[in-house]
Amino acid sequence: MAAFANRVQNGEASSSTSRHPPALHRKPVFPITEIDECVDEHGNLVHECSVLLEKRRKDDRPAPPLSGLDEGDGTEAVSSTIAEPELPLFPVKRPRGKSFDKFIENLFVRAQIKVYLMDYTSIDFIPVTGYECLAREMVDIVIKKRSLDFDQGRKCLAVWFANLTDALEVQLKPHHNPFWIQKYWKYYMQRYSTVLKPNDQTPVVYVRRSIWLPVDVERQVTDHRLQHLLFHEAKSNVLSKRYALSRESVLKLGCLLIFRDNGRYSNTISPQKMQQLHDSMEGYFPSGLFPTQFANIFSSKREDTINEILSAYEMLEIRHRDDARQRYLEICQQDVLYGAAMFHGTVDVPMSLSITSLFSDQNEMSVLLAVNQRGFFVLSSLKAASISAEVLLAFSHKEISFSFREPSEEKAIQNQDTACLDLVVPVSFHNTVDSPTSSCQKRLLHIYSKQAPLIAVCVGTFQRLERAAEMQRREQVINGAENTENVSRRSVVDQPVEEITLVEESVTIPGVTFSSTTTSSTRKSGKLTPARSFAFPQITNRLDMFQFKSPHEPL
Template structure:
């Protein structure tokens, strides 16, 4: 059940009618929307990928009807900027989508002008040509509409929609945040200088959570600010300090290890969100799955060791919401300079604080 203010994945035990009856109280509790938006909010029921469904099984699906549903969901997330990627990738995906919807290239119809007028159908807003300049009769060779047309023309006339949808999905499957559930939140932006201190505001972000990890996304600029696999993070959930104050949000803390100036230090990001409890529940579910899988693999490895079969190279992963110093180092390119973080040494002493962080030792 989904609306612009809240998205809830229904469980088999949920009764949609009852959820709809309770919707007003749900958005009052979990939504960041204004009172006016809450009053106008109207949810819909839609088919959507189960966030717990294993991706390796999804990639084996042959049923075209299911693949079409998965394609439609992936296309929506691409066009809404929920799946950040390079501009060239957006152009490539837009060309595939255009070919699926328009059929083979027709020089009498599919011109640069056509794609300049229709690019909103195929590209997210941050990739499109500015609407301020759409009145110009010409396009530069590097403009979005020219590149989109070139990509569209390159697709062979023999390509079937089935193969094209599969190609589209194969690219999306390669994205680490594919198949995520999305939550609204906000983080503090770093204060730099007196002017920044005066105009200081929190940055609205999307938090994407799937079976692989947690990703903090600036969906306006369509970029990943922080991406962490579960092996790389520890987390905790905190209730608001003033539960009667509607402007005092609960939060999720994410802790991870980085190397600064040759020294391992621990960073903590605080994410404020009315949906923090939902995020905590989902993260806990995925971590529990990983614990069970790790335990099964450890038992299997131990059995192989006793029987002399296989190898014994398995290293069990530590998971939980208690910070641990043995976490693996993040491998994704994170934009830490754009986040307000607290820094701790390996002994747990705070050696750096920013924004509203205040620790005394």
């Protein structure tokens, strides 16, 4: 999610903190709002949408859709198919003391949603169909008001719901109703997040890049207004440390932003403008690039960093500001985490690596989980001193097979049990100290997360997309097609996701031979060491930081 750091309402947003470790630091300010007021039969002002948004008296509230929860505890459960409300959504009695025209006008339920875009602007969305609107209509209104290409806009953009701390991010399907998601957002926060006060979390609506958009399709976008939105989203993700970028890439991306705002570097720049440029440096780079004020007292690291930035700024070979925007997008699209959805979870770690093992028997580590078109990634928790995300494990969708275990709804809401995602992944073992040879075997990794069902949906859909594309390539080869590279992926977003079971044969990697059997001696003497990822050679999998099990062992 894009970060609205150091922004206020007229182009910038305020900052806030949370006890939950955020995946990014976006700071929007306004949740969903509603408009138009009417009066009841006693002449008191009430909102027309009070029935939908649960603003009636407590004794008039309908029962929750699912039983088993107390009405007064603030939780309202919802099933996968949300039932219709029992009471009407608009008043049917004529208000006393009001004209007939006002009464007719109040019969029509009207609502307003403040939709945020990634360029720090917002749009007031007033659906024609009232509270029965769909997410597809919201995207169409954004396309119309921003004069975007209709076909390209529908492929690239989607509606997202998120809270202020990004403990939960949800992309809506085109047929989803945003008002129903908003109504039951407290339930979703209790069900799929670990925030301390889920009832105090308000959702924020975004229209941004869809997770199902392939990168090769995005590179074919020609609408410059749509490229402008994608550029600002990539910029916010860089500042939020959502990409696994090197220091050189971070410096180059920041210099491209400086060039876009200030033009080409010049040696004859005035001292006043140079001082302004020094003061605004932190707005172009992640926060971890510059030292804190306390650390800067005892060292000149900030001045050294600024000199390094100016040297990279002087070496830029960009002529126009539009070229800087395009080059910025190209660098971000090459990152393995580009367009990924972020989730939160915990994993088991060896006894020697866990600090908590000295005080308890639980050896766990909080991690971030990223899923996109390229694969599945396990990231370390964000640190203030880091400049980008740190990838601990990286696997392509062809390398892994999975299943997940989900507790009952009541236990999940009350935090009595947590869902578990079981991943079968290839790992490298060094058999003995004297023998430098290594063998690749399949191991089971447990990931404990309340968002495991959401992760399973994303991974399963991407795996099915890859299988569909592979079958289409084979059909073209069989039919004698000459060009088998530019194969369009079929849209299967609205199709139900089939559950993928833990099968040993599903993990196949070209050029890698797996040992057929796993003996007890291999388990005892085998040692996990960091090894390069098979699908991403530029990434080193930190296998020694995780506790793997054999797939044949009981769960």
